[in-house]
Amino acid sequence: MSSTEPEKLFARGLAAFKSDDTLSALVLFEKACQLDYNPGFVSYLAFCLAKERGQYKKAIALCKESLEKEPANQAHYLNLGRIHVLMGNKPDAILAFREGLSYGNCPELSDHLERLGARKKPFIPFLKRNHPINKFIGIILGKLGLR
Known part of the structure; x- marks a missing residue:
């Protein structure tokens, strides 16, 4: 396999993810992670595992692992917060989104916070x-x- 194969799989998975086809995205992210255990790939895989398979503990562990390797990557905070939302854990979701915003402005993080109705x-x-x-x-x- 070429070195760009995992990136191609991830790009296809991200397209499926953005069109709300998380099942297809899950399969593509799993293949990408098998070829290259990239923290960015793992973070999205974690969300798909939580949404499609209900594996919340594993998903949170994977997101936290990605955060340890790339603490300034806002996508990891976004996915971690989304997992907490799926679990119905609003306080931890808000905390994750706010931590992500501490690294700079991110419209997606702000939108999720606004939807949750985070209080001052x-x-x-x-x-x-x-x-x-x-x-x-x-x-x-x-x-x-x-x-």
């Missing part, structure tokens, strides 16, 4: 979120466009 910290942190003072200040600042 309460204005007065030592008071509970539903305390009337926090609610009132939050409403006022929101209407003024300052929050």
Whole structure:
């Protein structure tokens, strides 16, 4: 096999992934990973494993492995967050998306955060979120466009 064969398989898998055909993408990512165990390939494979086979623990482990090798790659944070969303684990998904955004602007990460409805910290942190003072200040600042 040529050295570009894994990249070709990954590109085909990514096209299938983007068209929401995660089953086909899973097969292509598995083949690409067998030929070249690239962290980028593994990250997408992890999401497909979680979505198609429900192998959440394995998927999270693979994503974390990819993050250890490439900690600044925002795609790994995106896939890890997506896995947490599939699991219904909203707090960890938000954490993953925010960590990914710490490496720069990424519209996909921002879109996922917005869809999850990530809340900002309460204005007065030592008071509970539903305390009337926090609610009132939050409403006022929101209407003024300052929050």
